Amino acid sequence: MTDSSSDTHKTGQAMWGGRFSDKPAELMQAINVSIGFDKRLAAQDLAGSRAHAAMLRKAGVISSEDEAAIQGGLQTIGDEIDAGTFQFREEYEDIHMNVEARLRELIGPAAGRLHTARSRNDQVALDFRMWVRDACDRTGVQIRALQAALLAKAEPHAGAIMPGFTHLQPAQPVTFGHHLMAYVEMFGRDASRFADARARMNESPLGAAALAGSPFPIDRHMTAQALGFDRPTANSLDSVADRDFALEALAAATICATHLSRLAEEIVIWMTPQFGFIRLSDAFTTGSSIMPQKKNPDAAELIRAKVGRLLGSFTQLAVVMKGLPLTYSKDMQEDKVPTFEAFDALELSLRAMAGMVADLEPNTDRMAAAAGAGFSTATDLADWLVRELNLPFRDAHHVTGAAVKRAEQLGVDLPNLPLAELQALDPRITAGVYEVLTPQASAASRKSYGGTAPDQVRAQIQRWKELLG
Numbered sequence: 001m002t003d004s005s006s007d008t009h010k011t012g013q014a015m016w017g018g019r020f021s022d023k024p025a026e027l028m029q030a031i032n033v034s035i036g037f038d039k040r041l042a043a044q045d046l047a048g049s050r051a052h053a054a055m056l057r058k059a060g061v062i063s064s065e066d067e068a069a070i071q072g073g074l075q076t077i078g079d080e081i082d083a084g085t086f087q088f089r090e091e092y093e094d095i096h097m098n099v100e101a102r103l104r105e106l107i108g109p110a111a112g113r114l115h116t117a118r119s120r121n122d123q124v125a126l127d128f129r130m131w132v133r134d135a136c137d138r139t140g141v142q143i144r145a146l147q148a149a150l151l152a153k154a155e156p157h158a159g160a161i162m163p164g165f166t167h168l169q170p171a172q173p174v175t176f177g178h179h180l181m182a183y184v185e186m187f188g189r190d191a192s193r194f195a196d197a198r199a200r201m202n203e204s205p206l207g208a209a210a211l212a213g214s215p216f217p218i219d220r221h222m223t224a225q226a227l228g229f230d231r232p233t234a235n236s237l238d239s240v241a242d243r244d245f246a247l248e249a250l251a252a253a254t255i256c257a258t259h260l261s262r263l264a265e266e267i268v269i270w271m272t273p274q275f276g277f278i279r280l281s282d283a284f285t286t287g288s289s290i291m292p293q294k295k296n297p298d299a300a301e302l303i304r305a306k307v308g309r310l311l312g313s314f315t316q317l318a319v320v321m322k323g324l325p326l327t328y329s330k331d332m333q334e335d336k337v338p339t340f341e342a343f344d345a346l347e348l349s350l351r352a353m354a355g356m357v358a359d360l361e362p363n364t365d366r367m368a369a370a371a372g373a374g375f376s377t378a379t380d381l382a383d384w385l386v387r388e389l390n391l392p393f394r395d396a397h398h399v400t401g402a403a404v405k406r407a408e409q410l411g412v413d414l415p416n417l418p419l420a421e422l423q424a425l426d427p428r429i430t431a432g433v434y435e436v437l438t439p440q441a442s443a444a445s446r447k448s449y450g451g452t453a454p455d456q457v458r459a460q461i462q463r464w465k466e467l468l469g
Contacts, residue, residue: 032330034094037337041095044130046078048123048206049099051226053114059217061117066110073106074099095127096120117218119210121240121328126206128336130227132249135343136198142350143191143256144468147184149357151468154180155461159454161439162277162367163376170374173439176362178452181460186259188464193252201245204229208239211327241327243317243335250314250339253346257307260349264304267356271297277367278360284352299356303349310345313338371439375404377414380436380445389428399425 050071057067077099080086092098097120103111158177163170204224207214213236220232233239270277280297288294316338320331378400385396402425407417415437422429435441447453450460 032093033090034333034336035088035090035092035098037340038095038124038127039088039098040340041124041127041131041336042081042099043078044127044134045095045099045123046074046081047130047227048126048223049074049114051223052118052206054226055219055222056113056116056216058222059219061216061218062113066113069107069110070103070114073103073111076106077102094120094124096123117209117214117216118206119208119240121210122205122208125208125240126204126227128243128339129201129205129245132246132339133198133201135339136194136201136249136252139253139256139343139346139350140191140194142347142354143187143194146350146354146357147187147191147464148468149354150180150184150187151461151464153357153360154178154184154457157362157364158457158461159443160362160364160367161371161443162362163371163373163439164452170370170376172379172446173371173376173442174452175443175454175457176364176367177454177457177461180357181457181464183259183263184460184464187256188467190252190256190259193255194249197245197248197252199230200248202228202230203233204231205233205239207232208236211240212236237327241324243321243332246335246339247314247317247321250310250317250342253342254307254310254314257310257346257349260353261304261307263353264300267300267360268297268304271295271300275366275370276363277370278362280356281359284356284359299352303353306345306349310342313342368439372413372415375407375414376439377437377442378404380442381414381433383445384433384436385426385429388430388432389426391426 053062053067053070053074056062057064062070077086080102086102088095088098089101092101100111100115103114154177156177157180158175160176161173162176162179164172164174164179204220204227206223206227207218207220224230224232267278267280269275271280280295284297284299285295286298288296317335320334324331381403382393382396382400385391385399386393389396391399403414403417403422406421406425407414410417410421415434419429419431419433422433436445443452444454447456450456
């Protein structure tokens with residue numbers, strides 16, 4: 001530690017305090033400090049500093065000796081953080097000042113040259129953008145893992161009959177594999193939203209400095225390339241002023257959480273004795289403190305609740321940003337906590353859902369029995385009347401409605417409605433109609449692309465297996 005840094009520590013002055021004659025009030029320090037949460041940006045902050053130092057040396061702004069000292073000090077700091085021995089200190093407010101203060105302790109005045117041609121404004125914009133970019137990458141991997149779990153469960157059950165629902169009422173028979181594949185499609189779009197957001201955010205703000213750029217001969221393309229960006233941002237004001245990249249990622253996260261919540265809700269419903277469509281092992285259920293018979297799908301319920309947290313995070317950041325004039329305001333320090341919390345919740349939920357999907361076992365007999373309830377093959381009867389008797393669909397719809405009403409009066413389902421009753425509605429109806437009135441026949445007939453016919457389901461499973469590699 002040099003004398004100058006030691007004096008700075010003794011007086012308690014902030015590293016930006018040259019204009020100030022006294023240190024901030026304790027309350028000011030309490031509301032201003034962010035190291036408690038932005039220390040999660042340490043890896044990104046160190047990577048940005050390494051790239052910036054290398055660029056400054058190549059541009060002739062700092063000497064090779066200073067760059068070597070800086071790079072060595074940054075490596076030591078990284079090692080300390082990895083080992084858990086780095087001391088994060090509130091008096092230095094944020095991750096940037098904590099790293100710089102420790103760098104000065106390690107290498108002396110050369111540390112002060114690192115901040116040439118940059119500001120904490122472009123530094124935090126860079127670090128946060130890199131963190132969100134990494135979060136999008138992690139989330140994409142986890143979504144693919146969930147899709148793989150859904151595929152693995154759908155494939156052996158591509159032909160397992162279950163009721164399809166609208167308004168949570170039995171509608172038409174589908175297969176369990178087809179139902180799970182609907183979520184594969186939803187999560188596929190979620191993955192593409194994160195990929196799209198990542199592509200848009202992949203521009204480096206480093207070098208925008210406080211807001212206006214830098215008078216030093218810096219090479220922003222060099223640092224952008226070193227940090228994995230496609231290009232530097234094109235407007236220095238925009239570079240430090242906006243957090244739309246985080247908002248877009250949070251929007252994608254909220255939509256993904258909504259899909260998770262819908263699947264979780266179905267797991268909760270399917271687990272009830274009234275449905276009994278699936279079983280979950282002890283690994284993803286809990287018991288009751290008073291009712292010994294209970295086996296609760298708590299993992300699904302907790303996933304279902306997470307969408308509120310994610311939507312809250314998106315709303316919180318949107319409200320922070322909505323009234324800010326260009327460029328940077330300290331309000332934007334509130335961007336990180338909701339984003340960190342949202343991705344923590346989403347990543348945990350994705351992992352838990354993948355585990356639950358792999359764990360659940362369908363009760364195919366119960367599903368098949370339920371598939372024929374509620375006159376679920378009524379549309380098949382109407383379609384048969386159109387194909388075989390050449391009735392206009394609206395007329396066929398009317399005849400089928402009358403058939404359902406008569407079956408309801410007799411207390412039977414359509415496959416058990418006597419032929420004489422059907423012929424009373426239209427004498428041209430033959431016994432061949434019964435070939436389409438079973439749930440299995442109904443599902444097998446839906447051979448249009450993307451339909452629930454087992455062969456179509458298997459084709460979509462194979463398509464997705466190839467897409468996911």
